[in-house]
Amino acid sequence: MNSENAAPAAYCHENIIELDQVSFAYGDQKVITDLSLVVKERDFVGVIGSNGAGKTTLLRMMVGLLKPSQGEIRLFGQSIRRFRDWDRIGYVPQKNAFNPLFPATVREVVMSGLYSNKKLFKRVGKEDLQKCSEALEVMRIADIAGKRIGQLSGGQQQRVFLARALINQPDLLVLDEPTVGIDAQTQADFFELIFHMHRHHHMTFLMVSHDMEMIESYLGKEPRDRCGGIKFYVRHSHEQDCTIPGMQHSLV
Numbered sequence: 698m699n700s701e702n703a704a705p706a707a708y709c710h711e712n713i714i715e716l717d718q719v720s721f722a723y724g725d726q727k728v729i730t731d732l733s734l735v736v737k738e739r740d741f742v743g744v745i746g747s748n749g750a751g752k753t754t755l756l757r758m759m760v761g762l763l764k765p766s767q768g769e770i771r772l773f774g775q776s777i778r779r780f781r782d783w784d785r786i787g788y789v790p791q792k793n794a795f796n797p798l799f800p801a802t803v804r805e806v807v808m809s810g811l812y813s814n815k816k817l818f819k820r821v822g823k824e825d826l827q828k829c830s831e832a833l834e835v836m837r838i839a840d841i842a843g844k845r846i847g848q849l850s851g852g853q854q855q856r857v858f859l860a861r862a863l864i865n866q867p868d869l870l871v872l873d874e875p876t877v878g879i880d881a882q883t884q885a886d887f888f889e890l891i892f893h894m895h896r897h898h899h900m901t902f903l904m905v906s907h908d909m910e911m912i913e914s915y916l917g918k919e920p921r922d923r924c925g926g927i928k929f930y931v932r933h934s935h936e937q938d939c940t941i942p943g944m945q946h947s948l949v
């Protein structure tokens with residue numbers, strides 16, 4: 698982006714994800730056929746579709762875990778084949794599970810979201826600790842911060858993954874059914890939080906969900922794009938950025 702002549706409206710229209718005639722097949726089974734899609738900065742994209750429609754496959758392609766059989770993917774304007782700026786993207790996959798013997802604590806796992814490979818040995822500062830405690834609070838896991846991750850329930854582990862993804866406030870957050878197995882109150886708080894992050898903290902979201910009610914209430918009733926059995930509901934935000942840093946205030 699050219700910052701010299703970046704008017705605010707243009708500034709929030711950078712292409713974050715571009716799919717150009719993308720297809721994907723597992724062997725002979727075609728899952729995605731000829732999908733072209735653009736996700737712009739400050740879009741919130743809800744991805745809806747029946748079981749097996751290809752939503753997870755699509756997300757895995759977008760974060761570089763699967764290669765399209767055909768077509769081209771660009772992230773932040775750059776071909777995914779050359780893209781290295783993975784710090785800018787948070788991804789929470791659908792079925793997370795820690796090995797019960799995994800030795801790290803909840804706090805350590807959440808903190809690890811702050812460090813990319815480049816910054817592995819960075820000293821932990823006061824600001825980092827503050828970010829961590831906010832993420833723990835927001836996902837209601839502060840009381841179990843010292844527990845070993847492998848010893849938590851599935852829903853608690855999922856909350857840890859979400860806190861880990863949120864701590865860094867990435868430019869793009871890709872979420873695959875993020876609230877499955879999470880209790881109603883934490884779910885409601887989580888949605889309130891990410892909607893605020895979308896509207897006021899300049900974040901772009903792509904989220905698979907089966908929660909039609911939540912999708913329709915935030916993204917409207919009409920999908921903007923379709924591909925086979927997958928529908929894309931989109932809301933773009935032009936609302937002013939929040940002056941308050943951090944995330945906890947968004948729950949108040």
Ligand SMILES: Nc1ncnc2c1ncn2[C@@H]1O[C@H](COP(=O)(O)OP(=O)(O)OP(=O)(O)O)[C@@H](O)[C@H]1O
Pocket residue numbers: 723728746747748749750751752753754755
């Ligand atoms: N590793 C794999 N090898 C072969 N086929 C696969 C693989 N992963 C998924 N599939 C098949 O690809 C299709 C799409 O799967 P995918 O997980 O992307 O669907 P989904 O829309 O995310 O479904 P759900 O809502 O159940 O999570 C399904 O028919 C599935 O069986």
